[in-house]
Amino acid sequence: MHQFYFERLEVWQKGRILIRKVYTLSKKFPDDEKFGMTSQIRRACVSINCNIAEGSSRHSGKDQARFTEIAYGSLMEVLNLLLIASDLNYIEEKEVDQLRPMVEEISNKLNALRNTQLKR
Secondary structure (H helix, E strand, C coil), X not given: CCCCHHHHCHHHHHHHHHHHHHHHHHCCCCHHHCCCHHHHHHHHHHHHHHHHHHXXXXXXXXXXXXXXXXXXXXXXXXXXXXXXXXXXXXXXXXXXXHHHHHHHXXXXXXXXXXXXXXXX
């Protein structure tokens, strides 16, 4: 079966893992956050991979890099929301700490991808 370029990117693959983890973790949020923080953190997390995929369809490196920047912004939004969820006792601080290395890894890979795209 044919794989598109973005599917072969390790950063996109890592993003899929993060999505699953965030969805699982956000199930712990209170029911009254269903249309608030739960929805927002899930959409932000999915946005990371959506922007990587959409950017891969652009022809210029500059256009691709713009979508990678947006993906990075969504990643930072996810981390921020995880920290807030911990502050509000929706999740434990150690659960955020367990996701931090993955967030850092994806962050580094997004920066490397952006640098590569800007050289095109």
